[in-house]
Amino acid sequence: MEESGKLQSEENKGSMETNKKRKLKTPAQIYALEKFYDEHKYPTEEMKSELAEELGLTEKQVSGWFCHRRLKDKRLLKDEACANGRQDISSGVVQDHGSGLGQDSCGSTKHGDYKHLDPKEVESRGLYGGHDLLVSDMAFERRNHYSENVCAMDDTSSESSSYLQDKDSYDAEPSGYPIPNGALPSKIPKATTNMRYKPSGYLKVKGEIENPVITAVKKQLGRNYCEDGPLLGIEFDPLPPGAFECKIADPFHETYYMASRAVKCSPEISALKRQPGLSDIYDLYNAKCNSQDSHMEGEDLADFQDKKPQQHSKQRPPLYGHASRLPSRNSTLDLYDHSVREAPSYNSRENCRVGIKHGFEGLKSDSASNRSDHYDGNLAANPKDALLHGYDYVNLKNVQSEYVNLVPSKPMRNPFVSMDTKDRGGLSGRMIKEKMSSEKRMARKQCDDPDTLRMLLLKAANRVDPPLQYNAKEDHIAEMQPHKILRSSMEVSSSFSEDETVNPSSSLDEAIGCH
């Protein structure tokens, strides 16, 4: 805490001396804060300290952020209330698609309740994020689709289910939530833990009851079902003509196609797939996305690359100018950095902006310093172990990387669970543009940032699903073909030795170096 505080203050000093510019929080920090805020609108001093420490911020900053965040919520709630009349008209469509619980989440009475509830009381009661959703929650959830997305793999909408379980987990020992591959992040920062990083699976949503569709998908996938998404290497059959003309008419039978729809349907994606480099990752991502609005994916990678230099030039000086200035430990900031920077692709306007505003900046600033520092120190230093032993070294990164993998170019859009439909419907042109822009940046970031890329690749390597391509019991994890992924995703021409296969780090570094 003090370290971080000092760190922060020193940084602030340094920056303040030159100019008293405010510092944007990194996406990682934003994410952590948002996540935390999602659970604790009014964190205690202890929590703040903890969070501040984890994020490398000062308590003051954290407090201020929460304060502003509450104000923001309030304001948004107000706006929401103003727009309520209009929303009510279409509430039938708006509410919780596919879950059948829409009425619960959008009741006008909830709003009234909120108005009469002391926020602190509300928070202390754990109403936020719980089943007993308030309008504020809904507003937040809509806005904060980022967290939704993150949870999309942890649990597409685990807000309700996980919260109750986790509500009082702040002081609980990080138990290491099982992540999709069965690996347990052995060490998850408290702040992280409290942010409900429950990689309980992409398809774990608001309970089975709430998402029969998801259950159906699971059933359909059978043994091929992977908690955190489709299997690497799965090739979905081409869609029959006109497969998408009918919108999830029968989700129980069409989910299979939906899962691949994003990949197959979008010409941009198809183009992307042809693109050497991100294609595999992209596939990985897209396969997981079950995206329904592939039309929004119209971001040409070439376009990314064209603009890349421009973006680079726009980058501000690194927030953390030097790795040495950072604590050696794995801070939450660290942990989040890889993933969250790419992650902030909220559905909401607000969150969208976060992604836009912070995503790139955070990446650049941190990638130059702490990431290489800590990340390499942990994962790259012994990526083999990281691979072999799950995610011991990667901690939250792994959990986050679940998300990272999903966000190379677009946010998670779960057609079953999210409020995307509504969001999209409500998105202004600008929002959409921003959203797309944000997605674009995210993808670009992942191309630009070696560490992120490595993270992606490693994650991808870990995601090769044994049941499909290997016998999980027989095949060693080292055989998860990281090199294969590398080749396909990085277009690394060189062949890798066995050692390289075992030690993806070197290969990755090499690849990244080439990159």
Next chain:
DNA sequence: TTGTGTTTTATTGCCTCC
């Protein structure tokens, strides 16, 4: 490239509660 609008962050003052 520039102007404009929006969002985010930081600061400050006031209020309430213990």
Next chain:
DNA sequence: GGAGGCAATAAAACACAA
């Protein structure tokens, strides 16, 4: 009186249109 929160304000950062 101190701590914590809220609200107002300023300024920076950012996106976008002209």
